[in-house]
Amino acid sequence: MILEIEYINNLTSDIWEMKLNGDFPFNNVQAGQFINIRIKDSYDHLLRRPISIAEANTDMQSLTIVFRVVGQGTKWLSQRQKGDKLDVMGPLGVGFPLPDYNRKVLIVGGGVGVPPLYQLAVDVSKYTKNVHILLGFRNARECFWQEKFADKGELVIATEDGSRGVRGFVTDALKAYKSYWDYVYACGPRPMLKALKQYFQGQDVKGYVSLEERMACGVGACYGCVCSSEDRGENFRICKEGPVFPWGEVDI
Ligand SMILES: Cc1cc2nc3c(=O)[nH]c(=O)nc-3n(C[C@H](O)[C@H](O)[C@H](O)COP(=O)(O)OP(=O)(O)OC[C@H]3O[C@@H](n4cnc5c(N)ncnc54)[C@H](O)[C@@H]3O)c2cc1C
Numbered sequence: 406m407i408l409e410i411e412y413i414n415n416l417t418s419d420i421w422e423m424k425l426n427g428d429f430p431f432n433n434v435q436a437g438q439f440i441n442i443r444i445k446d447s448y449d450h451l452l453r454r455p456i457s458i459a460e461a462n463t464d465m466q467s468l469t470i471v472f473r474v475v476g477q478g479t480k481w482l483s484q485r486q487k488g489d490k491l492d493v494m495g496p497l498g499v500g501f502p503l504p505d506y507n508r509k510v511l512i513v514g515g516g517v518g519v520p521p522l523y524q525l526a527v528d529v530s531k532y533t534k535n536v537h538i539l540l541g542f543r544n545a546r547e548c549f550w551q552e553k554f555a556d557k558g559e560l561v562i563a564t565e566d567g568s569r570g571v572r573g574f575v576t577d578a579l580k581a582y583k584s585y586w587d588y589v590y591a592c593g594p595r596p597m598l599k600a601l602k603q604y605f606q607g608q609d610v611k612g613y614v615s616l617e618e619r620m621a622c623g624v625g626a627c628y629g630c631v632c633s634s635e636d637r638g639e640n641f642r643i644c645k646e647g648p649v650f651p652w653g654e655v656d657i
């Protein structure tokens with residue numbers, strides 16, 4: 406389907422926010438799902454690039470994505486302008502299951518793992534007022550969307566250099582909490598997800614992680630994006646069975 410760029414903004418030196426309008430099943434979006442965006446028409450960029458849905462606004466009939474420029478595809482995307490059209494497939498994959506009512510929820514994000522957690526925070530805040538949000542960035546210059554998240558739960562920021570919030574990784578900030586949670590939802594770099602899973606090992610917590618892998622088809626056909634089960638006995642396609650998995654089911 407073809408979506409039109411309503412706006413594109415620079416959030417940090419290399420992170421961009423883009424709002425898209427058009428004919429899209431906005432009502433069917435589950436937080437944690439992604440879109441696969443066609444990057445121009447040359448063979449170099451034949452593959453689409455997967456980017457998470459950060460916000461699907463059914464009233465405005467719009468989608469927001471946030472992406473970091475890491476290579477040619479995301480560079481091309483960052484050079485698009487208001488009014489340009491994008492060829493998009495989605496919503497794809499399986500997102501985050503929502504919690505039971507009034508449970509205690511912790512949402513943890515790191516870097517460009519943060520965006521899909523915004524739609525999750527919007528959805529979760531309809532189920533419970535007990536929402537803690539912990540976001541980790543390298544430094545204050547890399548932080549984005551704090552005000553939006555602060556509106557959806559009790560927000561703590563951690564930066565590696567201490568230039569904003571708690572100094573250190575999200576797992577360092579976690580130690581300061583005097584709380585327990587029924588659900589933990591996380592998206593970010595693998596080491597962060599691994600550390601979180603270890604931190605909560607043995608506790609009665611339902612944990613869900615969103616995994617990333619380089620993708621080709623994005624729809625389950627090529628097996629280019631597999632991860633393995635925790636016992637390494639089974640493979641899952643991140644684009645089809647994921648990107649969100651219960652953390653007990655996958656080898657992080
Ligand atoms: C389900 C899913 C959701 C994603 N959501 C977001 C998002 O919301 N925001 C965002 O900024 N990025 C997201 N990504 C990552 C994004 O897809 C890649 O950064 C992008 O495809 C890179 O394309 P490129 O052409 O710019 O870079 P390339 O030239 O293809 O690669 C540049 C560098 O990035 C590395 N890289 C590329 N893709 C990945 C990947 N998937 N995981 C780890 N390293 C990678 C390459 O190994 C290489 O070192 C997501 C990925 C997946 C699988």
Ligand code: FES
Pocket residue numbers: 619620621622623624625626627628629630631642643644645
């Ligand atoms: S990218 Fe083809 S199966 Fe996942």
